[in-house]
Amino acid sequence: MLKIHDLHATVDGTPILKGLNLEIGAGEIHAIMGPNGAGKSTLANVLSGRDGYSVTGGQINFLGRDLLPLSVEERAHLGLFLAMQYPVELPGVNNMVFLKEALSRVMQARGQAPLDAVAFMKLVGETAKKVNLDPALLKRSVNAGFSGGEKKRNEIFQMALLQPRLAILDETDSGLDIDALRIVSDGVNKLRDPGRSMIIVTHYQRLLDYIEPDFVHVLAGGRIVRSGDKSLARELESKGYAWLAGEVAA
């Protein structure tokens, strides 16, 4: 589904990713862990096509297409979704108008006919229920005045609505208390599907107790320095990232 080969990227001229390789198959969940400043969020943003992240080398292939020339919205149309670490507030932007626009654009790209108002409302209601989102939040402006947990839940809700092929969860656990973490994780687990892959970017092993990954990668110094199964996450938790320092330097 996703093949990243020898990816190099800079932010403000500073090299952050330095030859990153990663392959993700359909239906797989990959966790990407690593110390602060390793390039985890840079990877997430580069995949989504955000301005300010310059790819200086390497290739990214998504569903058989070269991802790099595509705009942010074209990537979303292909089925890429980024659940953000810090979802912005959009004061005054009506949630329903936003969701309807996003869904119809994504469905159009999939060759599906747009939903009528009744079907749309029904889908929104069912999806909110599925990921345990208070429907009252959807009557407000997007993320405006939401608590940290509500914002993260709203990200998962949007993901459930848009049904992406590849979801990238960027530090979704940051700022969540244990109850919110469980609710968000339940939502994510309900979206596991043989046709849907996920990249879970996280600092801590804690989230992986709730969302069980197929693979765990350690990103340090701009490269994947170690890959393994979920037991690698536990190893990291007990030993810290320092024991991989030698591999970072190498």
Added chain:
Amino acid sequence: MKTAHPSLQRYLGMLEDTASRPWTVDSTGLEAMRAAARAHLLQQGFPDRKQEVWRYTPVDRLLALNFVAAAPHDQAVAAPQALPELDSYRLVFVNGFFDAAASHLQALPAGVTVHGLAALARSQPQVLDGALRDFPAPTVNAFTAMHTLLSSDGIYIHVADGVHVDKPIEIIHHAVAGDQAVTSVPRIMVSLAAGARLTWIERFGHSGRSFYFQNVVAQIDLAAGASLDHYRLLEEGNEAFHLSSIQLRQQGNSSYRGLSMHLGGSWLRSDIQVDLDGEGARNQLAGFSFVDHGQLSDIHTQVRHNAPGCTSSENFRSLLLGAGRMVFDGLVRVAPDAQRSEAVMRNDNMLLSENAEVDSKPQLQIFADDVKCSHGATVGQLDADQVFYLRSRGIDIGMAKKLLCQGFIASVVDDCELQPVRAHALRAIDSALDRAMSSMAN
């Protein structure tokens, strides 16, 4: 006396033919008003940029143009489109002259009096004199003086004690410009007696050429406990000039809520002067300006807290394109005795182009010590993180920007309680944004 501006001579020259004007009757009040205005004009001349309140307004551009005073329109004019789903009492002005035939005067409920001023001057000059005494013509500046000199029609609306008018009164100011560009000068007087309630809509538009000059003076009196909701929709022609001077006086516990939408026109200026004269009066001014390339939207407010315990709030927002310019000049003045005054003033502007310009000057002058007053102004651009967020959900960049612009003005438009007016404003903004986004994409 200042050096006479060439335009001054021209405008004073227009007055020579006043004999043929419908409002030239034996009205002592009127004559006194005109004499004072003439003296003001001769003494002060037209303002220039050295005067603070005209600093950002290119008066020369207006004065260089050759407008003539409008004459009553002799042909029936197709009534402008009503706002969909708005049930109102309609009053129509054509080039500043009241068109009784196109208006709904018969249906007015008991307790509501509406007089066309020119007709009133002919039929009941003593009533006109009374109204003019109640509303002494304020000579605020050269343009209101010019208005007083040239104006020969208008309307007087009075709502009696305790009457709640069941439907909005809608005044349609329609400009019909021919080959010769005209200046229209209607005088509007609205008086609500104690406890009366009214919703009042003013719409400004045009047919035919888009080049004309609307110079409007509106005077509003709210007696104790009266309540007025005032909606102003300015959708003037692309080349049109519009100057509104609104003078509002409020007695105790009265309420005024004004929403001004500057949606189109080459040069739109609203001067809003408020005197909160009675304890507990509430005043709310909101406005939205959509300023296209080459246009100027100019908002000047003066809210004077003259009595204790009054509240005022101002919330003006603008979206600017191309080389559009916005001026906000807001002043709240709290008199020494006006304790327990509360005032908030906000002006927020969004630049959608690098060539747009905003001059924002919120000011507080506070002479009392027990007050709660604040003001703030921002000038910004679309937030890149917000645009990214929307695009990452599959929304294309033009629509993303449009949604954010709509969101930006929502705090003004969403407060509009009158659904047909809100819907109309949103449609107008929507199509303006569509045009803007397609021109930005090119």
